[in-house]
Amino acid sequence: MEQGEFALSDREFNRVKARVYKEAGIALSEAKRTLVVSRLGKLIRTLRLNSFDDYLDHLERQGTPADAQDFINALTTNLTRFWREDHHFTHLETYVGQLMQRRPRGENGRPKLRIWSAGCSTGQEPYTIALHLLAAFPELKRWDFRILATDIDTNVVAKAASGTYPETELSGLSPQQMALFERAGGGQVRIPAAARELIAFKPLNLMNNPWPMRGPFDAVFCRNVAIYFDKPTQGELFARLGALIVPDGFLYIGHSENLGAGGGNFKLVGKTIYQARAQQKARDAA
Incomplete structure (x- = not known):
């Protein structure tokens, strides 16, 4: 000792x-x-x-x-990095590209896109979502596009909201990815305003019931969060997440996680990528 x-x-x-x-x-x-x-x-x-x-x-x-x-x-443990499990962002880009071909305009005259980063830690995950999608689809700036980013740890939520990181956080990224950041001086980089302004950082305990948000979300990232829960709690969490995802929307989880008892409303479509079952949701709503 x-x-x-x-x-x-x-x-x-x-x-x-x-x-x-x-x-x-x-x-x-x-x-x-x-x-x-x-x-x-x-x-x-x-x-x-x-x-x-x-x-x-x-x-x-x-x-x-x-x-x-x-x-x-x-x-709580807060291990994260930019473009962690990058196949998720490649899949998200394809999915959003498809949505952009068919999504109608909303009440405000703009098509809507909603994504939730549940367990956002110090912000690398939601900022990666924003940076990746804006780089792929600059026209999203004209959409009603918002990202909700939540974590139970109030300290990391506050750090995430600042949008500033040590340059060492970019280690291992491609030149194209590194170019998406602004240099802030003093060995720091900053998330550009266009990406920062998309994200609302909020403290949230996932065990709270009910949750304050109503959804629905086109995609939810809940990665390396459920590994800290027991099996019954995991099943309950994933079932609740499924209820907030649009039919045929996607849930992205961590590489060592599975949906267990909460997987009834999902089908596995890729490595740790699950799609919400539209027919199941229709029956539940009936």
Whole structure:
């Protein structure tokens, strides 16, 4: 144990696991024990408490909403990058190209396109969606095109909204992809305003019921989020997502995920790409 770390008993660990499961649906395994000690230990020191029990008692008895959010923020993992699993964006480009050939104008005189990045982390995923589609279809600037980007971690949502990243974030991208960013100086790059303005970043706990958005969405990205949930929670999440996707729209998930019990409204059409079943949705609406 490193100097300054707090000991975490089995009972305390079980209390942490129970709370984060109840609040966020996250199922912590024994392998996350060191992570819990490291991340929550910082909060315990900040609050000048003496143990994990003291900290959990504090949350239950006198903790503020900000304290409760700090607990969740500390135990979420935010690993992401631009154009991660790039086959998803290639597929999305084909899909949107097809929509552009047939989608009618909406009430405001412009065709509508709606995409949700559920579990957006520090913003690389929704910004990739925006940059990729605007580069492929400049005429989307004349559409009613919006991207909703949500995450349970309020810290990463705030960082994402800034639209500024270290240049090192572009490592591994093609020259064409790198050219889509603006240089901000000081080793930083910035997302161009045309892409930033498409995206609404909002904090959202996917375990909340109901969700504040009504949809429907043409596509939903929910990648490497469900891996932190147990099987029943995964099934419930994917079923709820399916209810918000337009008939024949698409759900993109992480490479190590599957829909499980929530896959009834979907059919697998590509590597971790699922299409909403139009006929199933019609029966459900009847």
